[in-house]
Amino acid sequence: MIKAKVERGSVLVVGGGVAGMQAALDAAAMGFKVHLAEAKSALGGQMSALDKTFPTNDCAMCMLSPRLVEIGNNPNIEILPLAEVKAVEGEAGDFHVTLRRRPRFVDVKKCTACGDCLDVCPVEIPDAFNRDLSSRKAIGRLYPQAVPSAFAIERLGPARCRLACPAGTNAQGYVALAGKGKFLEAYNLVRETNPFVSVCGRVCYHPCEKECTRGLIDEPVAVMALKRYVADKVRAGKLLDGEPLPERDPAKARRRVAVVGAGPAGLAAAYRLAKAGYSVTVFEEREKPGGMMRYGIPAYRLPKDELDFEIGNILKLGVELRSGWKLGRAGSVDSLLGQGCEAVFVAIGAWKGLKLGVPGEDAGGVLDAVTFLEAANSGRDVTVGKRVVVIGGGDAAMDAARTALRLGAEKVTVLYRRSREEMPASIAEQNEALEEGVSFQFLAAPTGFVVKDGAVEALSAVRMKLGEPDGSGRRRPMPIAGSDFTVPADTVLVAISQAVDADGAAQSALGMTDWKTVRVDPLTLRTSRERVFAGGDAVTGPATVIEAVAAGNRAARSIENLLEGRPLVEGQNPAEAEALPSVSDETLEEARARMRSKACRQAMPEAPARERAADFREVALGFDDAAALAEAERCLACGICSDCGQCAAACEAGAVNYDDAEREETIDVGAIILATGFEPYDATRAGEYGYGRYANVVTSLEFERILSASGPTFGHVERPSDGKAPRRIAFIQCVGSRSVTDAANPWCSGVCCMYSTKEAIIAKEHAPDTEVTVFFIDIRAHGKGYERYRDSAEKVHGVRYVRSMPSTVKEIKRTGNLALRYAGDDGKLVDAEFDLVVLAVGLEPARDAKAAAEALGIALDPHGFPETKESSPADTSREGVFAAGTAAEPKDIPESVITASAAAARAGELLAGARGSEIRPEVFPREREVASDQERIGVFVCHCGSNIAGVVDVDGLAKYAATLPGVAAAEDLMYACSPDGLERIRKAIRELGLNRVVVSSCSPRTHEPIFRRALREEGLNPYLFELANIRDQCAWVHRSDAAAATSKARDLLRASVARARFLEPLHDTEVEVTAHALVVGGGAAGMTAALSLAGQRFGVTLVEKEKALGGNLRDLRQSVGGLDFERYLAALTKAVTSNPKIQVLAESRLIEQSGYVGNFESVISTPAGEVAVRHGVTIIATGAEEYAPTEYLFGKDARVVTQRQFEQGLAEGRAAGGAVAMIQCVGSRDDSRPYCSRVCCSEAVKNALESKRRSPETPVYILYRDVRTYGFKEELYRKAREAGVLFIRYTPERKPEVTAAGDGLMIRVFDHDLGEEVEFAVGTLVLSAGIVPRPDAGEVARLMKLPLTQDGFFLEAHMKLRPVDFATEGVYLAGLAHGPKLFDESAAQALAAAGRAATVLSKKTVSVGGSVAVVDEDLCAACLTCVRLCPYEVPVIKDGAAKIEPAKCQGCGVCAGACPAKAIQLLHFKDAQVVAAARALVAGGD
């Protein structure tokens, strides 16, 4: 029992899988406020991805989904998705927890999960829920039944391409949109940061591509080419032409801004300012706008009409252009400011070509490249000589050279003073120039000109060599003495650099740097003048279009700030501040794995070099649709969400919130339950099986999805490589488990044998002629019903089990089939071929388990799982922090659920004093009397976004509803379930006096509770509600036929309205709960349960048939974990007998029980006579016992003992007397007891080790069938082998033979490894006798009407999710009575039973009634039909008629349907109600 100083009435459950959900539901039902933190965006954990479950083959989601809804609707459970524990302060009872909440980017309250965003999101990512076997969108939810149902956006942050762009253009976004054919959306996304889409799609230096993550794997995505593709599509399709102009705010429009220079910087600023609503005038010196884009870049790279189109779009916004205006000559900055402009942006470029400074430069035929290109690009008549030399190595030099060629030069030579590697011109341009015939002379510098008659004749030059690196990092060229040479030339174009072209007055007005560029503040681009800004080449010297655009944007932002009176720096990021996020190897690996297409980068098609060099036609031809699509698909979407804004635009609920950010939250709780689950072993680590390399090698979890109807192949079993149905499937067991290599884990994962068996059976059910082979070491079917299940897999379904581990998998390339080689039964190698190989991957600690443990301050064991105590398996090393499910050790679902309930019970003990202190009882207004009223039905037809309205005529349906009998009001709602929708319904009830409500929308499964609640809040009985499902059962399934769907929706609605007229209010009766428990059985389980209940401050009566408490524990000495049972039992007994809340009745028996949940009455026969006990719950912990062997000379020869006797002998120090042999499975796994006793292998190994410890030289043989040391007990098995214990396998067909000889026992057994019979003598033979039910179990079962399994153990309500409950409410089960298990498992189940019991005992009352069956005693013939059929054994015949106790009735309706006399009616589904609905449905209404 634990005690806390301060007790808070709240519990934090970390992890929302099946264990976390169970713990949350239990703790909430016990009266605690529960905070349920889940790292993902929705609950469900690993179980949500499972197809079926063993051993019942139930659908996992069908079991889980109702629990999800239950949690979602529980007012005392607050779900905290996307939350991780960061730190825990305080102590047990009073914890202060800091949570890290990751952003969802979608408002949970607003999102209605309509899915409109899914249609528009352009980013497809592998669907992790389907194990990457299919794709999903960047926005969405984990799976359709997810709770919370709200969507979430997967968003890592801006992609590297976007960060690399000087203007911050969202490259990932427009690439994604381009890939989806959303050209205008893509174009507009570019224009958010850059009005020159087409221009930059053609001439950008695309730094985005340099940083592209894909480039780190193979080649970068052709981002620029895709931008051009988008621009071409927009222009060709005239997509922009119909676009409306933004409305302007007249107040803003009165404010004027001047821009000097119509180049990319000036126009970008003008565009941005005009879009913001200001009046902008652009002053330009030259005739046409465009600056260097027009006069610097030749048309073969950038056709002029492309430029005109984009500038035209800027001017369309109302930007005024004044050409022929040169700064200094036409006016000054001051004159502009004087004319009413509130700010000036100077972007006059750098137009003055620099001189070489060598003799003869003024000769005719020598000119600078800028002047040359300007003339050529203006369409002026420019002549060039036959031999042209271009000096320089930048883009301008390439442009000049190629333009000269097009103007008729015969030979064009580029002279560059460094080598090609240093050349700044883009590689593509260099190559194009070379192809067209331009020749290059590297490492050569001009020294002068040979001039004749005032005209240049040749160029003198000198050869260079490269010296040490200079300031630019490039190696400095140095002349080689005496290497002078001349190049004949009649035109020389100098393209070495450019400077700002402005007169002295203009320069001094602005303020210049030493480099003769305009001096500005780098962040705001403000000059030395208050309202004057500058940017572009004028500031940076000659640079690129995109850098100029970035400057224009920056200046525009500053000017806006200035005009609006904000600090200039607002919204301005330092240009180079955002360092590119580095990409880790892991990320790259993941990206590699994610790569959907291995396609190489698409090449840009070009016009043939010979033809194109003759004129100015465009060289690059652009992508066709196929190339663009292929290229767009190469994008890895490394930011995942691309911030394209499409979902936000599509969301009518306004739920998308890009500004959501990570935050910290703190909560105070009394206890913490850790249920973070497991991580499947990463099969790529087992490289020998080729997972990740061979398409048809899949993991068991992937196969689970392949089998699932909701999976990537919709339940068609297909193999990944070619979609064919696999005919031969191999399972390889123990992948990542039971291994001592670094690449795997030493423990047994405990569940893989069974899930493989299940998957094998399901695969056979899908296609019975599939050959399924399971390769295994030991089959571990140690759970309840598992042995039978495995047997049926082999014998009924024909699954082949092969006891051999293939060491490697080879892929046969031609077929994609897989070749396995393994040792057959006879030890010979067998080669076999399979179509599909499934790797049964093991369970590991959750990826963040270590961090979580640190945050929680709990200790981990060497395997990385939290340390727990054997006698209290939910307790971690820190008091008040409990562990549940696979977070603590690999285990299957029922055991996870058990430990979850156990953890809740322990939390309940800790916080018993504060129970109920933090939950708020819900108060509803007094219910209105309606039964006698004339029905006034309100009908609400939901659009569900476009989910329903897109198919069904919702308006028409609402109008139609208004015409139906009894309908007082009908209206349509966008989302009936949204807060405003619910308010409309409530208002209608209130104001129109409605007394029945019909909502025509989605599924009652998820939404009925929400609407019923709205009724209660308005004082209407919740049973006066009816839901017509016109979404799931109509709109969704009849998408293709709107008319028929609408007609069906009318039918469905008409039926619901008809039924609603007959609805009656139903009232639950509250019955007080007796806060006392009866525990039957005083063994370890019974005592543990009793103590936990007493710790939770409930009274307990503990009934034990023997004189002493302890049960089996009295005969055991040591647990497999090393616990000393004698001492433990003494302490436990003392704790029980000394506890004032526990009444122990020894030598007593339960002889009678009656009543129902909350109020049982039992009669106990005690030595002092019969005692009556009133109690609210019963726990059955009657135990089981060791099988008494009849085989192997047991009882005939004193040297043959049971495992239990051998353990006692060891404990008492009795020498074994010679060698020891142990025979496993005695009395288990045979025809009379076809189940595994679970504990014997671990016990045998433990005792063998103990024998070896005491007497290392004594040989110990263990004769086994499968060694079932599951979980961490595998370590014991390994230690036993290391200690020299010899394991010899036998089969049931050839059991060992034992004969007694004078000096020993002779054992003969066929050794499968040797392939021959061996014989040896031992002094002691130990029989691992199984566990059998108590002989009186049947009596207890009959007495309490509890079911037993075929094997005589008690049968729980549900093998998977209700392992400690009986179908009868208020009765629970723990310990060996449930089935064979080890001590710690009994302890966990006992705690769980106490926890489950506490969910009833914590309540003051239980609700009785509602939709239950009622008997008309006058009609009842006492025919027993209902008694026989009821799955819950509720009806009894008393006084000649059936009696159905409302407290016990589950409302399933089986009896009502079957009653021959029609004496039974199920309330809320009475004949009149159902018949009315059916009649209306088939009546037709039109």
Place this chain on the structure above:
Amino acid sequence: MRKDYAYFPGCSLRGTGAEFGASLEAVFRHLGYTLEELPDWNCCGATSGHAIRPRTALALAIRNLAQAAATHKPLVVPCAACYHNLRAARLAVEGGDPALVAEALPIPAAGIAAVSVVHPLEVLSSKEALAEVRAKVVDKLAGFRVASYYGCLLSRPPKAVKFDDTENPTAMDRIVAAIGAQPVDWSWKVDCCGGNLSLSATEVAVDLIAKILAGAEEAGANAIAVACPLCHANLDTRQFEASRKLRRKVEIPVFYFTELMALAYDLPRAEKWLRKHITTPFPLVDAILEEE
């Protein structure tokens, strides 16, 4: 990027695998590396010594490491068996039983632990090195579909030799791709070729060899690249027996990866080395290189 290395040719690169030695030296020189032959090197210990007297084998290897320590350079070891043995000795020095090491060869161990033993594949497959490997290509080997075969000595035990993925190494594949040939993914790249059993238990070796050859062909390869003289000997010389075993003719040329590089660089003596092969590579080489 480091370009000067000490170099341990071992016996085979001077004998049965002379074309490996010659092509390797030529290719490294062509790429601007210097290989300084280890002064006074001796047997690596990979002969029958390691089976008969493991301690002697260890002593032989340690002596080589001591020699290498004096050069202060990483030691390039091309023969897979030599590489394996020297790495194993290196591991024994570093993490093994010091007494055993001292007993094996009583010389001062100082510096030995600092010797780095590298395989040429390791040197040439780094990102920077690959860029150079790619840049020097003259004849792209398009048309060569190469199954890179690593064998067992280069890949296991991972503790001693790991420089690449144990089950799916790709260093050679990356080099093959860099010289313009097409690497073929296949499943037998780290299987055993039979090694020394080729002479003592020929049947066993031929069985293994046949599987490897058939696997390469099935995966669509028209050439196999190797990095071990013993692998080369087994795969190159046993194709007749392998064909008999498989009951169909298998004929697939087996190259040292350095020979393929030499072809891609059009190095002058490349053809001469290829003449030493038993399974003639010339029909393939001529067909592909003449096409261009």
